[in-house]
Amino acid sequence: ELSERYDIAIIGAGMGGLACGAMLAKKGLGVLVAEQHFKPGGYCTSFKRKGFHFDVGLGWINGAERGGIISNTLQELDLKNEIEFIELDPALGVVGSDYNLPMIPFGSHVDEWKKMFPGEEKNLDAFARECKALVSEITALGETAPDLLGFGGKMWLMKKFLFNSPTLKKYGKKTFKEAIDESFKDPKLKVILGSFFPPDVGAPGLMVFGLSICQYPKGGFQALADVFAKGVTKHRGKLVFKTMVTKILIEKGKAVGVELEDGTKIHSRYVVSNVDAKQTFFKLVGKQHLNRKYIKGLEEPLFMPPDFLVSLGVDMDLKAMGFDSVAILYNRSDSLDDIFSGDPDKCSLAIGMSSFCDPSHAPEGMATVQISALFPYNHKDYWKREKDGTRGEEYKKLKETVANKLISAAEEVIPELSKHIVCKDIATPLTFERYTLNSEGAMGWLPLPGSKPRSQKTPIKNLYQAGHWTFPGSGIDSVISSGRNAAQLVLKDMR
Template identity: 25%
Template sequence: MTQQKKVIIIGSGLGGLSCGAILAKNGYDVTVLEQGVQVGGCLQCFSRRGAKFETGMHFIGSAAHGQTLDKLMRYLEIDKTVTLSQLDPQGYDVVALGEKKYAFANGREAFLKQMTEYFPSQHDNLVRYYDLIEEIANASSLHSLKYADSDSPLNMEYQLRSINAVIEEVITDPLLAKVLVGNLPLYAAEKDKTPFATHAFIMDFYNQSAFRVKGGSDSIATALMGTINRYGGEVLTRKKVTRIICDDTHAVGVEVNGKDTLPCDIIISDAHPMRTLELLDTKLIRPAFRKRINHIPQTVGGFSVYLHFKEKTVPYLNYNYYGYQGDTPWDCERYSPESWPKGFLYMHFCPEGDTQYASTGVILSYMQMADVEQWKGTKVGRRGQDYEDFKREKAERLIDVLEEHFPNIRTQIQNYYTSTPLTYLDYTGTEGGSMYGNAKDISLGSACRVPQRTKVPNLYLTGQNINSHGMLGVLVGTIVTCSELLTAKTIYEQIKEANE
């Protein structure tokens, strides 16, 4: 156990809270600083007129007993306070392309059987595809939680090959190749750019098992706060870090709310890397590094319509539904005012009690920051009537599209609320209102990578931009960051011990 060193963590998203939990468990004196009134980042929920809505973490995977996320939840000591509800194992994801719907079943054999029924001539190719997915996932020590000094060269190869190039090489039916990427909104992949490894990790994660969090994803944030508190740490809200204070050699503390100074030994930032660099005025960070970080492309933003249904009118949907206006899930981020939305993701909130009927749900579609750029710099709730009209027009159009897939759904909606890329920017600080932060582009290679270690010796980064977004992606990034202080081997041994 290390001596008590003071750690300040900037931001209370999943990355910040999970880093805080691990370090507090290992004897560090942890303080998490959150600028808002509510902790959790994309784990946050909000309520309107008695209805509750999730903002980002709508479902998770690999959480069945003994699977990767289950092991991590036990290690973080949140498995007993976070209650999960499994999505339909025979079809946790449903992709609608053309006139047909395709269900994704959990588990290797069920997945292959289901897809072969849709595409009988592709059985052998589907086996090759699934073998490759499993091989890539298992080759990653972080995703498989099997300690290794370095990852297999296999992962490096598929970090440099695009999703569509690999799938089209393995799958000879063009329609099946499109169906297999029907869940693109989960990671905002782009054709010819996003690495196949990203697709492989996400498919493996959810194909093992898929769950929603009963009562809302904010229970994950509450549980992680509980772990931090049990080990002597604290999470403080309304504490905006306005500067990271450095001397000639390292960081010595942070300035909070523009006036108070908090000294510390170590700083971990869960903020977007660009936001973190804005807090630093030191020669330790070279201009070339700032330039590289500032030029990493971002994933597309999102427009969400949060639906409050009339009581007992909408049966609970125990799966996620992906709908497309055209014949492909690709290029939905490239639209004209007339063609928007090209696709959408539709999900229901899982209540704590009875799940016969849904109380709330969400429709999510891509939206570029350029669409709302004219209101950038305005404050929440004070953007003007033209902004409200813009949101209403987009929401009505998105509900019209949903109605084509779920007839009469409009008559079952009591109220709805919206968010745009500006909302993401205001509440999460992601550059350009991006849904998932930094994008991965095979043409840029390592230039897209954000290191967990900075040139300020005691300043580290964590969160979705270190590895990937989503619960597993962020927790993998947490392990990478905390390994700088504890070593990876120590963390793997602790995870193993927590699951014995």
């Protein structure tokens, strides 16, 4: 049922691929989106077990408010009425041995932090001001991706950065930890704020993130992906599942289509890859088409740390137990080294309770509890997988052990949790990798301070990237923006 030729072939139906496909289909172009999994969304997905609905670890999205990137995109695709969002405030609370504070969005809860740290009142106000200044400086730089700007536009951007973005310049080359260390004196405050994200990540992205409005898509994250999938098909784009792309066809340095697992060749004027960068260039393109510098740029950088996720259906009434936020970050230690150790006996846990905001996620009187923690991909010799990469008995035993440790740690926050488990599902970084083919189950590159934005253009003519392995980075709002940019790049080329 596939045509031999499309205007654009998009590899992957993650949110980046879907946004790109829907925008181009809306312009009347012939679009193919080929997805290897049996449903759309990539990481933006949900699954069901025994009447419980679980998202794949996601907590909230930014940019769904009026004027935000998700809201605008839905509007442009005539999908605005297809989905509703629930505002979460707080979206994330942080709990430790002697504290319980609302953490995200940070901007609307500074007063609670001031009460707990009276000696840091001025610094907390100043930090919140710096975060706000960053938001307005980044907004003033404009939403247009650098790739879409001509020489004049790039000069304008550079000037604006040099002369009108003092806060961005101040924090641009700092890690989140450095920004916090410089802003506060109290060691405990530094640890609590710093526990939000790994310390070596660039400061500006996280400081802006802390102020954004957080929302939850009614029906769960799969519902959001399904709406974007509808955006492709509604505008006569072709979206196919269980369709693995194995090669990007290249002629004279130019992408001319894709080859599928069964050998079918599909020709297209443009190819957009929404998939893992290493897979795109090392497997689908092939190193023979790339120069050494480009290959090095793909081999050297670090990935975002992957998640270990335990999804539980429980027969508990969490609201009656006094819980009031949809997610909690639980710090078992006052040391950042422990918090990010990837050691199941010490590391921090995120505890998500999405049935709080969408009761349809659990049978009546029950709830969903998801416990996640950042773990290295190579934990215990790659999760004790077999030498040939398969997951055997040792792997199963290890993931049960880690899950049980995290469940018993979570009981310090939700007493007797283990006695109320009705169903349990465990995902390791290997599971995330298996379902999405993202290297090491990661969420794209680690955004190190001062690192240059990763261009969506590639060394192969007519091949673009969209998604969290390219500009602007990880997060549903970012990859939707990336998909839109890729669509713009194609349209600009076509003109």
